Amino acid sequence: MTFDASWWLILVFLFDLTVRILAIIFVPRNRRPTSATAWLLAIYFIPFIGVLLFLLIGNPRLPRKRRRKQERINDYIHDTSEHLDFGTHRPNAPEWFTSMVTLNRNLGAMPLAGDNGAHLISDYQESLDAMADAIRKAERYVHVEFYILQSDASTDNFFRALEEVAARGIPVRVLLDHWANRGKPFYRKTLKRLDAMGAQWHLMLPVQPYKGKYQRPDLRNHRKLTVVDGTVAFMGSQNVTDSTYNLRKNIKRGLHWVDLMVRVEGPVVASVNAVFLSDWYSETDEVLTDEIDLFAVKTGPGDLDCQIVPSGPGFEFENNLRLFLGLMYYAQRKVIVVSPYFVPDEALLNAITTACHRGLQVELFVSEEGDQAVVYHAQRSYYEVLLRAGVKIWMYRKPFILHSKSMTIDDEIAIIGSSNMDMRSFGLNMEISMLVRGEEFIREMRDVEQHYRDLSRELTLEEWEKQPLRSTVLDNLARLTSALQ
Template identity: 45%
Template structure:
């Protein structure tokens, strides 16, 4: 046998070995659709795909980070036990909700000095979800919160700056992307002023996401010059022996000031065009929530866990001991919002955000409003959305008519046909705006907003922050915002959708296949 023949036999044996090994390893603890996508890739391009699987096939964080998460979970569990009963909302309160009809015709409930509108059956049905969230994410639902929505990009930054300038003890900053530019200059100046006053200023930003932005080194120089303690989250540094899948990212956005005021939502600290050259004038439209009340303690706890992951230091924060009274920001008013932080990501065993979203959709009885810049659902969410629509629930989905990430954009489009056939109403927000807000409203009674997209990346690969919300005032404002989106949007019809060409359909199918390789 010649050397060429021997080499051919060896290569064939390796090829077969790759395929056999893949059949054993790939399907373990993965969605069937994800396993199938990886197996197809390995069977068609075995050598390249096999090594790609070794680099990107696991969605788990490193063992060290998982052990840290277990530590913080135990700490959070102990802290949650000490939340006063008058602040904690027990799931039983939702299950047993009943009350008299007020003059306005809406039911109300007297409980622990809190008046909360009983908004209907859906509110009661989510009690098991509240309990599930607490079990998975260690965060309780709390009352006595005032939640204010901010949808103007610059005004949101201005309000953040004003609150930072009032800080006396701590300013904790955590954002997926941060950039020093003409729009955010005032934000970083306020951090420097706070530090100069003696305030403890700590900053976290995602290493890879921020490094992709022009001028990321200027950010580090600016923070160092101000004396701010900062860390890049989930650093990818294999040359230092630090390795995990490089696209596991911390996608959270969070600002906490003196454990009294917090902001969270979809907006990053960067100018609204994301400093992109050749982006055809795209700009981002975002939604942030300003929070006062006990929920701030839960958000602060989440910052503490992420700071511990990067520094090995567990920060001490004020205990939530004072019971809400007449001077609480929202107590005894229509503004009172019951809220629960739901952290999620590869640090957790379960896909906390996906379980929450699906649970809400299956409990819907009348209407679901979905606003998301990236809608690439896994099979479970696809069934949840279409099942709701097919059962008579009106489902309105708001997405952008233009995309900033072509592969994701085409993958998202590949689902439109099935959604339309099920009766889902798809609204396209006009270019050049990227509608980047992220929230869901169910039956005009319950909502969830935060940083999570409705795509497989946010379910499995990204650390995300979602907030479950119950309250008349906040729900009304979210519905009003969705109505504003509708007035500016164009509805996608089945006839219009069917007019796209064969090449477009092929690209959509290919993009959809790659999207499942998570």
């Protein structure tokens, strides 16, 4: 018995119709409209490839077992710290600030901590050396967690500091993202060096199906932090690697990364440490709170109010996005955003343009040159609407990649951390952000922002309207793909 061509056409038609119907049922469920629309377009126009991609990377959540671990550690931290006194808070906080702190707390953040000292480090090598100096003073433990961790000439002092404290018998615990490091320069060398010093290290979010470890492969632990003895911590945007990332293509183009880290002392260090301990537990099943008194906090050399806000696919809500949105709507005078990858969803785009329409001073710092083509073009697709709304766009001059991530609101509130303002950081990356209240810290932020301004050029609407058609096409195509989450 043989099938004629008409039967094959009928079968193909029925298969295509079934895929389309199932896509309408399953794709939009619990997914933001822009993301659902992008996936449906991919499945409708390139059905076989679209379905394959959806099955591979269509689930933005961590595996159920991993989510349950995150929930357990969140509940432990929340319940244990609920009635603790985390320093004295600054007086006369606006009601909206208290409301934001409550929002963060309900979404999984630690309590607001007072009596903290925090100072910015904007020089790349100085940041690495400052962490090394703090590590050498360790007496109880060192916790290191970075998206990218490489032993190279620039980071040698950092690694030597780890070796010195490990040689004294002090526990050194290290977490590094698997996918971000595998196959990169010095990956094997770095792991061997960690082994040789006796560090306890683990890969974050490993994609190792042969070991029973698998989740969506483009989920990332994007956090960057170091904690020493629970008394001093570092966090921000910088990875532990050379400013070129040791990649041949970057070296050939002369690219160097510009980052911003913050050194903190005081009760808020316990919150940074809690993020590390939760990630350690998620990767190892080891509960370190039995040997580390997480809440034995000490007053820091300042009176800043700070709150650590973790976010990522392990949480039910997009904690960082809600924090950014709330602050933009509460701002009264100015909003200044530094983000290397600014690819907003509709809510964030409305928030930043609404700030302009309310008469606020709104500035956005981005890089003149991009290191990731798709993200770079997706970001560019928003420039026109931002410029027309009144956002002042500063482009940090090439060959430098402005990689810092921060936001300042008026003259009293700031955010600094690892989170970009793009849909990947909101939905797929595990991030850490710190909310800070205090004029003295904002003054440091203003100095950094002015330094960036001096090294940037302003993009005008007149210049943007001269963009060639091919650039507009590329930007719009990249904008569509950026919503595939």
